[in-house]
Structure formats: C-alpha cells, structure tokens
Amino acid sequence: MGRGDTPGALEQMVLLALAGRAGEAAGREVYEALIAATGHEVSVAAIHITLSRLEEKGWALSRTEAPEPGRGGKPRRWYRLSEEGGRVLADLRARMARLWEGASGHPHLRGDG
Amino acid sequence: MDDLQPPCQEGPPRLVRSLLGRMLPPGQRELILDDLNSLWQERRAVDGRRSADRWYRRQALSAAWPAIHARFGRALNGRSVAQDLRYSVVQLRRHPGVGALVVLTLALGIGSTASIFSVVRGTLLRPLPYEDPASLVMVTAAVEGSQEIHFLSTPDALGMADDVAAVAEVAVLGETTVGPLTGIDRPQHVKANWMSWNTFSMLGVDVARGRSFVEADGLGSSDPNVPESPGAAILSHGLWVRAFGADPELVGRTIGVWGDDVTVVGVLPQDAAIELPPALNVGSDVDVWLVYRGDLRDWDRDADWFRALARTTPGVSRTALARQVDAYAARLRNDHPRHALEGTRFRLTPLDQAVHDGIRGPILALFAAVVLVLLVASANAANLLLARGTVRSGEMALRAALGAGRGRLTAQLLTESGVLAALATILGVALARIGVDVLHRLRPPDLVSFDTVRLDPVVLLFAVVLGVLTTLAAGTLPALQAGRLADTASSVRGRRGAGMVPRARETLVVLQVALSVMLLGGTALLVRTFGELQAVPLGFDPDRILTATATQTLRPPPERQAYERELVRAALSIPGVERAGIVFPLPMNGVYERTAEYVPDAMAAGSTAWRRIYYRTVSEEYFGAMGLEILQGRGFQPEDELEGQLVVVVDRQLASQAFDGGDPVGRTVRVSGIGWDTVRARVVGVVEWTPQRDHRDARPTAYFPRRAYLSHEVSLVARVRGDAGIVTSALAEGIRAVDRRFPVDVTPMSRYVGDRLARARFVMVLMQTFAAVALALTAIGLYGVLSYTVRQRSREMGVRRALGESRGDLTARVVGSGLALAAAGVGLGTVGALAAGSGLRSQLYGIEPWDPVSAGWTAGTVLVVAALASLIPALRAGCADPMRALREE
Known part of the structure; x- marks a missing residue:
C-alpha cells in the first residue's frame, strides 16, 4: 500500500465537500459543509491541514485571494478539486459501489432501507 | 496577531x-x-x-x-510513530480501567520515591552551606579505653593549626547554652553560643547586615583591673525579627546576654543554617553567637570541652593529614602527663559526614523502603499490562496476521507504555509535591537541614527518569509477549500463543510478595522498636510532671540556693501542685547533659578505667517530685547541702556496674569532671534509673546535692494532680513572680519525652505508609493473576463442578493457589527481610534484626491479605457453570 493512493476518512470528506461546492471553497466553507452534512462538530484546524495536504498530493488546487478590507487585510486561500482529485474520488466510489453491491443483501443493512 | x-x-x-x-x-x-x-x-x-x-x-x-x-509526523518517520501514538490514546480511552490503574500504580511509586529522594538530596547529597566544605573536618579526641567522643582544650586545638602543616586553620566553639536575653522590654531565654572569632570566617558564613566577627572582637582586656568593653554578638535572623521586630537600627546597640553586655555587630541572613555535627551538641537554632575573648592558646589545658573544627591545607592527602596529626598527638603525650595518662589521640572526621551522622541511617532506610515500593509498583504495572496484553492477544494476532511484523507490534506496545509513562510521571510529580508538603508537616524537630528539602529541578529530573525507566521496564514484558504473538500469528484466538504469560505473571506476583515482605518486615522491626522505646521505663510519669526552667547567672552562688528554695515554695503554693524539686540538667529536654567520670574507690589510683556517667545536682525534694523510687539507703536531706563530706545517690545502673554486685551504700566513689578537682563522695542511696538524652540512652547517672555544682541554669519539676495543662499557666505566673527580671519557660515533661521519640516516629510512620502501599499493590497483583487464571480455566472449573466437586472445593482450590504464590513470595521475602533487618540494625532498639515476632507478624499479614485478595476470584470460580462447560466441550 503506497502512500497517497487512498484518501483517509477526513480526506474523503473534505474532497467530497470541495466537489459539492462545484466552484471554490475556503476552509471555512468546507467546515460548514461538513457540519451540515454530518451534524457533528469538526476541527477547523484539521480541515485546513487536510486541505493543504490534499494540495500536496495533487488532489486539490488552491489560489490565494487578494486582501479584502473586511478581513483586516488578511489573505484567504481558496481550494477546488483537481482533475486528479476527481479521479481519486470516482475511483473510490466505484470500489465502494462494488463492495456495497455485495453487502446490500445483508439483513442488517436491508432493515435500514 | x-x-x-x-x-x-x-x-x-x-x-x-x-x-x-x-x-x-x-x-x-x-x-x-x-x-x-x-x-x-x-x-x-x-x-x-x-x-x-x-x-x-x-x-x-x-x-x-x-x-x-x-x-x-515526517520527522518522526512517519506515520508509524504518529499512528502508534494516536492508537495508544485510543487504546487508553477504550480500556480506561487498566490504563488508569497502571498510571496510578506507577505514579504512587514515582511520587513516593521522588519525595524521599528530595530528602536525600536536601540533606545527604547537599553540600554543607560553607565555603569549600570538602576541606572542613571535625576534630575530636579519643582517650585510651573509652569509646566516647572527647572534646579538646583550646591550647590543644589551636596548637594544631600552629604545629600541623596539613591543618590550615582551627576554630573552637562551646556548647550551646540557654540563657536570658535582657536589656529589652520582654526578657526571654535565648540559645547562645560562644566561639572563637574566626569560626564564621573559617566556615565562610556571611552576615546579612552589619559585619562578621574580626580578630579585634576576640581580644581581651590586657589589664585585669579595667572592666572589659562589651563583647561582640551576631544575631540569628529569627531572633532579630522575634525580639527586635527586625529593627534596622539594631546593629551597634548593646543588649544583655547571660548578664553580660554585648554589642550587636551583625545579623545572619534569613536562610543561614549553621549546620554542625550533632555530636558537638551545638544547636542549629542558636539565637546569639558570641566571641571568646583573650588568648585562647593560653587557656587551661585541662578544660577539654571545646568543640574544634579545622580547615585542611589545600592539596594535602588524607593519609598525610592523619600522619601529621598523629605526630602532633604524640608530641602532646610526650609533653603533658595528662595526655600521656589518657593516651590522647585525635580523630578527624570530614565535616559533612559528621553533620549527617545520625540522620544518614534513617534517611537511607526510608530511601531503600521507597525503592522497594517502586519495584513493587513496577511489577504491578507489568502485571496489569500483561493482563491487558492477554485480553488483547486476539487483536494483536489479527494485526500480525494482516502483516504487522514483530517489531511493529512491539513498537506499538512500547509507544503505549510511553504514553503511560508520560501520564504516570505527571501524576507522580504531582504526588511528590504533596509528599514533600506532608514530609515538611511531619518533620521531627531535630532534623536540622530539612528546610532545603523541596522539589527542585534535579528531583524533577529524577522523577522523569524514574517514570520512563519504570514504565519501559513494566512495558517490556508485554511488548515481548506481543512480539511472540506476531511470530505465532496462526493462533488468531490467541489462547495458546500466550503460553508464557501465566508463568511471567505468577513470577511477578511472587516477586511483589517478596518485596512487600521485605518492606513489611523492616516496618515491623521499626514498629516493634518504637513499642520497645515507648515501653522503656523512664522511672517517672511524664504526664504528671511540669518543668520550669530559669536562669540565675546574675546571682552569686550563695544566693542561688535561696532562690531555688523560693521557686519550690512558689510552686507548692499553687493548687494542683503536689511536690516540687530542683534539678540540673533536666532529663530528656535535649539541651544540656553533664558528664563526669568515676572509678570505684576500691580501684587503684591513677587507673585509666574511668567510666563516663551523667551527673545531676538536685535538691532534696527532687526524687519525690519526679516519683523516682529510692531502692536502697536514702535520698538527700537538708544536711547534705551543708559543709562536710559530699554524698552521692547512684542510680540502679551505676549501682549494678560499679560495685561488683556488692551493696553500694556506704562505699566511696571518686568522680572527676565536677568542678576542677576529683571529688570523693560517699554513697548514701540507690535510686531508680532514668534516661538523660533519649529513650535509648542507657548510661548511668550519679546524683549530687546542689552544692556540688550550683549551675547557672536550673529547672524545677512539679508533680501535679490531674490535668497538667490547667496548672501550666498558674505555675508559670507563680514562678515568674519570684524574680521578674528573668524569663521562665514552663513545659510539660510529656512534650520533651515525645520530642525524643519524634524521629523514630517519623521514620516509622513513613515506613508504615510505604508498606501499606506495597501491600495494597501486591494484593491488586495477586487478585489480577487469580482472576485471570479463573477466567482462563472456567471450563475446567465447570467440568470439575460437573464431576461433583463442590463450590467450596473450587473456592478452596483457587484460594490455595493464591496462598501458594504468596507462600513462595513470603519464603523469598523473609530471606530478603533478614538482609533488610541487618541494614536497619542501627535503627533498632530492644530487638534483633531476626526478631521472630516481626517475621511471624509479617508473614501472617501477607498471607491474610493474599487470602483476601484470592477470595473474590475464588468465589467466582465456585460459581462456574457446569452446564455451560459441558456444552462448550
């Protein structure tokens, strides 16, 4: 298992949140998207750190926005899904789908239906 | 930002x-x-x-x-360490019980060891607060045929600095005295100590205000007809605050000490601790330091009560020093008949060794005890971790099957140990903090250098190192076990793969029991010793006796006895006081002791078989007031205070030692050391023995009438009816009224007696605590092993039940196996306890290190605790379900 082949759980969630935004998202937007989707509090710092790791791995792209007065002149970084990132997600989804296909017959899973 | x-x-x-x-x-x-x-x-x-x-x-x-x-993450090579860490935390949260127990166990061990280490460091390991303390020595004299420490005369002591090249400087001090401080609003007693002017400068003790002593302070008046100008005094910081309200103008003022005018030239710093060897009987709590004046080299060579300290010349070897000092002693023996007679030699003891004499034994004993606790704690932690490892063996085997290598699993478990170590160390340091506070609260009054006992960085470092070492030690076995599991990854359910575990855990329990037995055995010896000390017949009932100590320096000796009679009369006039008498020195108050030497008159004159005794001078009411029984002959009578032959009352010890078993009454003894001359005294009676210094002190005492030595200090003892506490203030007021110029201290005898036992009590209480901790940890360990065994063998138990064994049989079987482990530990530990007992020998009193009562009590206690610890798992075994066992088969 080489490093960086399969995204970890938080990475998956952040990638999906980026994908869900179609356009761009900053850490703040990802945070809100994750809370909305999961109903759980998540770590802001973990999201930022994950975003920068996704970029390192080539799964996300970023640009730094010019200062805007409302934020005290501080820059913001915006992220979006890269092509590679999209491929990883699609790949993951296909693998999961195959597993799901095999699993969906289980009585415990059917009950939830 | x-x-x-x-x-x-x-x-x-x-x-x-x-x-x-x-x-x-x-x-x-x-x-x-x-x-x-x-x-x-x-x-x-x-x-x-x-x-x-x-x-x-x-x-x-x-x-x-x-x-x-x-x-x-990357610097730590990766994900593995980081993962291990994270996984460790997850594991701890998942099994908080075991983790918490391990942390608590280790923290107890680390905390107690660090607290006692802080004592070792604050006392034994700390350099004395002097300049270049390594070159300071205590000089005492040894006399042929005597085991006693003898002090020196000023010419002998100071001559050493002149004649011995290896000795650079010598200073002499007197015994600490308690005398009146006058010339202030409220007179009080202070501890005063004379010394040669160079003592502080030789030691390197500095003052906080004013100046230190200089050579001119030691000069006497050359013309005996000219009254001397006031001498110089240096005050302790404590007295400066207590008696003078920290008056910044005090330096230069004249005050009265012992009736002499002295000028305050300096005040010591607040943290100045003048630590001197206990053998010198110079208190660390001296309030006023005074200077001997005159030419000390010309003082009487027979006045051999001066405590000598010396600084050696740099670069001189110890053997060269000893050789030169021996040569000096030989010259003295040659030149002075008395030294020839006594075979005088000098003994040089490194000052730090002499200072710590007496506390080294108890402190090292405590440290050894606490190390045993630490070992028991480590064994316990290892045991708990092994138990958890067994529970988790399935998980480990699964991970191994999925490709985690042996190293990987071991690393994981060691990381978990690291997390435990961190937690245990943090908690241990917190416990050590509390421990040091408790130690300060419990400290006996005579442990001098205790103020420097604290958690400093070195003690903290010690605790951290301990934490890491013990946790790693405790974590290694489980880690090895996990590694082994990885090798036998086939056993996914992990039952047989853990084959080494039971043996390892049993071994650990036996070890724990053995260590606890050592600790408990030592504690039992100390408890028995304490009991023996408390049971020492003092000859009097301390709860019924009040003491009042006054000074009468300013009175000429003829007036002193009149004053003493007034004191007795004043005391007797107070309701509740039954009898009252006068004595010097008071037994067991830890200040003065007066010794003399005697030979039974039958022996040849000039015999060197002089033996040292205590002496006291007492009024005729003293024996009655103390309740000391007259065993033979009579006590003192008023006529004994008149001119004529001196009479003496000897105590039971002296009576049995000095007269070859014959009747001492009517015999004559020669005693030297009271006044200048050897006196002859006729024995008129034998009285019950009473100790002088403390409960261990078995030296005999001779009693003389007051006229033999009219001391400047005098104590009144009053026997009271009922509660001594009620009479205390009335007695203090009544005695003060006799002469308001001087302070009077009234103290119950029971307090003095209690103080003499304080050190033994301190050591005993700590040992008891440590023993209790060790025993509790051992019980946990034993309980854990048996629970584990019972769970492992539940099927077997069920089958046994099915085959007709009763519940009681099964319970007994498990308790039996617990007791077997305990018995193995007791056997091993008793051998260790014997060794520990010999190490404690100097602390013991009235019993031998191999005391059978202590050993029996220890073994009994451990076995009872073991039986109790076995009981719950045993009862559980008794409940094994035969049906289920059969079904599973």
Whole structure:
C-alpha cells in the first residue's frame, strides 16, 4: 500500500465537500459543509491541514485571494478539486459501489432501507 | 496577531489562542486562527461568550493532533510513530480501567520515591552551606579505653593549626547554652553560643547586615583591673525579627546576654543554617553567637570541652593529614602527663559526614523502603499490562496476521507504555509535591537541614527518569509477549500463543510478595522498636510532671540556693501542685547533659578505667517530685547541702556496674569532671534509673546535692494532680513572680519525652505508609493473576463442578493457589527481610534484626491479605457453570 493512493476518512470528506461546492471553497466553507452534512462538530484546524495536504498530493488546487478590507487585510486561500482529485474520488466510489453491491443483501443493512 | 480585531473588541480566550498559534504549522496558522476567530465571534453573538469559549477550547484541543502530525509526523518517520501514538490514546480511552490503574500504580511509586529522594538530596547529597566544605573536618579526641567522643582544650586545638602543616586553620566553639536575653522590654531565654572569632570566617558564613566577627572582637582586656568593653554578638535572623521586630537600627546597640553586655555587630541572613555535627551538641537554632575573648592558646589545658573544627591545607592527602596529626598527638603525650595518662589521640572526621551522622541511617532506610515500593509498583504495572496484553492477544494476532511484523507490534506496545509513562510521571510529580508538603508537616524537630528539602529541578529530573525507566521496564514484558504473538500469528484466538504469560505473571506476583515482605518486615522491626522505646521505663510519669526552667547567672552562688528554695515554695503554693524539686540538667529536654567520670574507690589510683556517667545536682525534694523510687539507703536531706563530706545517690545502673554486685551504700566513689578537682563522695542511696538524652540512652547517672555544682541554669519539676495543662499557666505566673527580671519557660515533661521519640516516629510512620502501599499493590497483583487464571480455566472449573466437586472445593482450590504464590513470595521475602533487618540494625532498639515476632507478624499479614485478595476470584470460580462447560466441550 503506497502512500497517497487512498484518501483517509477526513480526506474523503473534505474532497467530497470541495466537489459539492462545484466552484471554490475556503476552509471555512468546507467546515460548514461538513457540519451540515454530518451534524457533528469538526476541527477547523484539521480541515485546513487536510486541505493543504490534499494540495500536496495533487488532489486539490488552491489560489490565494487578494486582501479584502473586511478581513483586516488578511489573505484567504481558496481550494477546488483537481482533475486528479476527481479521479481519486470516482475511483473510490466505484470500489465502494462494488463492495456495497455485495453487502446490500445483508439483513442488517436491508432493515435500514 | 492581535491587530486582527479592533483594540477594544473582545476575542477568544487569549491563552488558548496563543498556545494554539504556537502549535499550528506555519503557513496555515493565520488562516486557521482567522477562521476560528470569526466563527467564535458568530457563536458569541448567538450563544453567548461562555459557549463560544467552550467551543474554541474544544477546537484548540482537536487541533492538537493534526497540528503535531502535520509538523512533526515526517520527522518522526512517519506515520508509524504518529499512528502508534494516536492508537495508544485510543487504546487508553477504550480500556480506561487498566490504563488508569497502571498510571496510578506507577505514579504512587514515582511520587513516593521522588519525595524521599528530595530528602536525600536536601540533606545527604547537599553540600554543607560553607565555603569549600570538602576541606572542613571535625576534630575530636579519643582517650585510651573509652569509646566516647572527647572534646579538646583550646591550647590543644589551636596548637594544631600552629604545629600541623596539613591543618590550615582551627576554630573552637562551646556548647550551646540557654540563657536570658535582657536589656529589652520582654526578657526571654535565648540559645547562645560562644566561639572563637574566626569560626564564621573559617566556615565562610556571611552576615546579612552589619559585619562578621574580626580578630579585634576576640581580644581581651590586657589589664585585669579595667572592666572589659562589651563583647561582640551576631544575631540569628529569627531572633532579630522575634525580639527586635527586625529593627534596622539594631546593629551597634548593646543588649544583655547571660548578664553580660554585648554589642550587636551583625545579623545572619534569613536562610543561614549553621549546620554542625550533632555530636558537638551545638544547636542549629542558636539565637546569639558570641566571641571568646583573650588568648585562647593560653587557656587551661585541662578544660577539654571545646568543640574544634579545622580547615585542611589545600592539596594535602588524607593519609598525610592523619600522619601529621598523629605526630602532633604524640608530641602532646610526650609533653603533658595528662595526655600521656589518657593516651590522647585525635580523630578527624570530614565535616559533612559528621553533620549527617545520625540522620544518614534513617534517611537511607526510608530511601531503600521507597525503592522497594517502586519495584513493587513496577511489577504491578507489568502485571496489569500483561493482563491487558492477554485480553488483547486476539487483536494483536489479527494485526500480525494482516502483516504487522514483530517489531511493529512491539513498537506499538512500547509507544503505549510511553504514553503511560508520560501520564504516570505527571501524576507522580504531582504526588511528590504533596509528599514533600506532608514530609515538611511531619518533620521531627531535630532534623536540622530539612528546610532545603523541596522539589527542585534535579528531583524533577529524577522523577522523569524514574517514570520512563519504570514504565519501559513494566512495558517490556508485554511488548515481548506481543512480539511472540506476531511470530505465532496462526493462533488468531490467541489462547495458546500466550503460553508464557501465566508463568511471567505468577513470577511477578511472587516477586511483589517478596518485596512487600521485605518492606513489611523492616516496618515491623521499626514498629516493634518504637513499642520497645515507648515501653522503656523512664522511672517517672511524664504526664504528671511540669518543668520550669530559669536562669540565675546574675546571682552569686550563695544566693542561688535561696532562690531555688523560693521557686519550690512558689510552686507548692499553687493548687494542683503536689511536690516540687530542683534539678540540673533536666532529663530528656535535649539541651544540656553533664558528664563526669568515676572509678570505684576500691580501684587503684591513677587507673585509666574511668567510666563516663551523667551527673545531676538536685535538691532534696527532687526524687519525690519526679516519683523516682529510692531502692536502697536514702535520698538527700537538708544536711547534705551543708559543709562536710559530699554524698552521692547512684542510680540502679551505676549501682549494678560499679560495685561488683556488692551493696553500694556506704562505699566511696571518686568522680572527676565536677568542678576542677576529683571529688570523693560517699554513697548514701540507690535510686531508680532514668534516661538523660533519649529513650535509648542507657548510661548511668550519679546524683549530687546542689552544692556540688550550683549551675547557672536550673529547672524545677512539679508533680501535679490531674490535668497538667490547667496548672501550666498558674505555675508559670507563680514562678515568674519570684524574680521578674528573668524569663521562665514552663513545659510539660510529656512534650520533651515525645520530642525524643519524634524521629523514630517519623521514620516509622513513613515506613508504615510505604508498606501499606506495597501491600495494597501486591494484593491488586495477586487478585489480577487469580482472576485471570479463573477466567482462563472456567471450563475446567465447570467440568470439575460437573464431576461433583463442590463450590467450596473450587473456592478452596483457587484460594490455595493464591496462598501458594504468596507462600513462595513470603519464603523469598523473609530471606530478603533478614538482609533488610541487618541494614536497619542501627535503627533498632530492644530487638534483633531476626526478631521472630516481626517475621511471624509479617508473614501472617501477607498471607491474610493474599487470602483476601484470592477470595473474590475464588468465589467466582465456585460459581462456574457446569452446564455451560459441558456444552462448550
């Protein structure tokens, strides 16, 4: 298992949140998207750190926005899904789908239906 | 960063924010803090500040892990260490019980060891507070045929500095005396000590205000007809505050000490501790230091009560020093008949060794005890970790089957140990802090250098090293076991793969029991010793006796007895006082002791078989007031105070030692050391023995009428009816009224007697605590092993039940196996306890290190505790379900 082949759980969630935004998202937007989707509090710092790791791995792209007065002149970084990132997600989804296909017959899973 | 918000706008908790800022990886720091900040503002607007702060703190906590990982993950080689760490935390949270027990166990061991280490470091390991303490020595004299420490005369002592090249400087001190401080509003007793002017400068003791003593302070008046100018005095910081309200103008003023005018030239610093060997009987709590004046080299060579300290010449070897000092002693024996007669030699003891004499034994015993506790704790932690390892063996085997190598699993478990070590160390340091506080509260009054006992960085480092070492030691066995599991990955259910575990755990329990037996055995010896000491017949009932100590320096000796009679009369006039008498020195008050030497008259004159005794001078009412029984002959009568042959009352010890078993009454003894001459005294009676220094002191005493030595200090003993506490203040007032110029201290005899036992009690109480901790840990260990065994063998138990064994049989079987383990430990431990007992020998009194009562008590206690610890698992075994066992088969 080489490093960086399969995204970890938080990475998956952040990638999906980026994908869900179609356009761009900053850490703040990802945070809100994750809370909305999961109903759980998540770590802001973990999201930022994950975003920068996704970029390192080539799964996300970023640009730094010019200062805007409302934020005290501080820059913001915006992220979006890269092509590679999209491929990883699609790949993951296909693998999961195959597993799901095999699993969906289980009585415990059917009950939830 | 603070300019994020307008100055007066509130922000998230500052401390948390700044810690978080430090933790976050650069490059993301600002982004994250910005987001957190604006989210905090929004939360505050909606839910209020407290909720927002709480949220912020949670966010900061949850940032810790990703931040550490992002910053250091790679440096630590990766994911594995980081994963191990994270996994360890998860594991601890999943099995909090075992983890908490391990942490608590180790923390107890680390905490107690660190507290006692702080004592070792604060006392034995700390250099004396002097300049170049390594070159300071205590000089005492040894006399042929005597085991006693003898002191020196000033010419002998100071001559050593002149004649011995290896000795650079010599200083002499007198015994600490308790005398009146006058010339102030409220006279009081102070501890005063004379010394040669160079003592402080030789030791390197500095003053905080004023000046130290100089040579001119030691000069006497050359013309005996000219009254001497006031001498110089240096006060302790304590007295300066207590008696003079820390008056900054005090230096230069004249005060009265012992009736002499002295000029205060300096005040010692607050933290100055003049620590001197206990053998010198110079108190560390001296209030006033005074200077001997005159030509000390010309003082009487027979006045051999001066305590000598010396500084050796740099670079001189110990053997050269000893040789030169021996040669000096030989010259003295040659030149002075008395030294020839006594075969005088000098003994040089390194000062630090002499200072710590007496406390080294108890402190090292405590340290050894606490190391035993630490070992028991480590064994216990290892045992618990092994138990958990067994429970988790399935998980380990699964991980091994999935490809985790032996090293990987071992590393994982060691990482878990590391997390435990960190927690245990933190808790252990906290416990050590409490422990040091408790030690300070329990400290016996005579442990001098205790103020320097604290948790300093070295003690902390010691605790941390202990924490790491013990946890690694405790974690290694389980880690090895996991490694073995990885090798036998086939056993996914992990039952047979853990084959070594039971043996290892049983061995650990036997070890724990053995160590506890050692500790408990030592404690039992000390408890028995304490009991023996308390049972020492003092000859009097301390609860019924009040003492009052007064000084009468200013009275000429003829007036002293009149004053003493007034004291007795005043005491008797107080309701509740039954009898009263006069004595010097008071037994067991820890200040003075007076010794003389005697030979039974039958022996040849000039015999060197002089033996040392205590002497006291007492009024005729003393024996009655103390309740000391007259065993033979009579006590003193008023006529004994008149001119004529001196009479003596000997105590039971002396009566049995000095007269070859014959009747001492009517015999004559020669005693030297009371006054200048050897006196002859006729024995008129034998009285019950009473100790002078403490309960261990078995030296005999001779009693003389007051006229033999009219001491400047005098104590009244009063026997009271009922509660001594009620009479105390009335007695103090009544005695003060006799002469208001001087202070009087009234103290119950029971307090003095209790103080003499304080050190033994201190050591005993600590040992009891440690023994109890060790025993509790051992019980936990034994319980754990048996529970485990019972669970492992539940099927077997069920089958046995099915085959007709009764519940009681099974219970007995398990208790039996627990007792077997305990018995093995007791056997091993008793051997160790014997060794420990010999190490304690100097602390013991009235019993031998191999005391059978202590050994029996220890073994019994351990076996009872073992039986109790076995009982719950045993009862569980008794409940094994035969049906289930059969079904599973």
